[in-house]
Every structure is written in structure tokens, then in C-alpha cells.
Amino acid sequence: MSLTLRTALGCTEAVLDDDAELNRFYLIADILKTDLQVKFTNKEDDFDAINWDFSFGKHLITLCYSIYNGISLFPTHMQEASKRANEAVVELANVLEGKLMSIDMRRL
Numbered sequence: 001m002s003l004t005l006r007t008a009l010g011c012t013e014a015v016l017d018d019d020a021e022l023n024r025f026y027l028i029a030d031i032l033k034t035d036l037q038v039k040f041t042n043k044e045d046d047f048d049a050i051n052w053d054f055s056f057g058k059h060l061i062t063l064c065y066s067i068y069n070g071i072s073l074f075p076t077h078m079q080e081a082s083k084r085a086n087e088a089v090v091e092l093a094n095v096l097e098g099k100l101m102s103i104d105m106r107r108l
Contacts, residue, residue, distance in 0.1 A: 003015070003016065003093055003094065003097045004018065005090065005093075009074060009078050009079075010078055010079035011074055011075045011077075011078045011079060011081040011085075011086055011089075012074065012075070012081075012086035012087075012089050012090060013072050013073070013074040013089070014072060014073045014074070014089050014090060014092075014093030015069070015070060015071070015072045016028060016070070016071045016072060016073065016093060016096060016097065016100070017070050017071045017100075018069065018070035019070055020065070020070045020071045022065065024071060025050060025063070025065035025071050027100075027103070028063065028071060028096060028100070029052060029063060031096060031099050031100070032054065032063065032096075035099065036056075036092075036095070038054045038055075038056065039054060039055070040052045040053065040054045040063075041053050041054055041055065048066065048067045048068065049064065049065065049066045049067070050064065050065040050066075051063070051064050052064075053076050056088055056092055057088060058084075059075065059081075059082075059084065059085040059088040059089075060075065060076035060077060060085070061073055061074070061075060061076060061085075061088065061089060061092065062074055062075070062076045073089050073092060073093055073096075074089060075088075075089060
């Protein structure tokens with residue numbers, strides 16, 4: 001797993017895992033909920049994608065799972081996202097990357 005940042009959506013998208021299984025999405029959601037006290041405010045589950053919205057500080061962020069693109073974070077309001085919301089995505093992605101690496105190391 002390596003963090004990749006993209007801007008194709010008109011905002012900063014942090015790709016946490018581009019080849020992830022669904023259970024990895026739920027692991028990340030659990031880290032957000034348990035370790036970072038995130039409360040998911042909106043959950044949309046489709047057959048090929050899952051989008052869960054939450055607040056991180058003053059910013060609305062979406063945790064996304066796609067069977068085509070993996071797991072990513074991005075500002076919920078995408079093109080209308082502020083510079084600070086985009087920075088918050090990067091900050092959160094770095095925290096999650098560290099936590100996931102720690103979990104992965106313990107599993108070896």
C-alpha cells in the first residue's frame with residue numbers, strides 16, 4: 001500500500017489502496033470511527049461503490065470504496081472544496097497510512 005494523491009476530480013483525492021478488498025474499506029472505516037472518533041453522517045452503498053461521508057474538523061470528507069479504483073478519501077463537495085479541505089484530506093490520509101502500516105506489520 002502506498003498513498004497516491006490525485007486531482008482529476010477537481011479536488012485532492014487521496015488513494016489509500018488502489019487494489020483493496022472490501023474488508024480493507026471496513027478496516028479503514030473502523031479506524032476512523034474508533035481511533036479518530038469519526039461519526040459517519042451519510043452512507044451510500046451501491047453494487048460497485050460505497051461512499052461514506054463524515055466530518056473531520058470543519059471539513060466534510062468522503063471515504064470511498066470502488067471496485068474499479070480502490071479506497072480513497074476526498075472532500076465531499078469536490079470542486080467546491082476549499083484549499084483547507086483538500087489539505088485536511090492529505091493530513092487524514094497520512095494518519096491513516098501510518099495506522100494501516102502498523103496493522104500490516106503486526107500481521108506479518
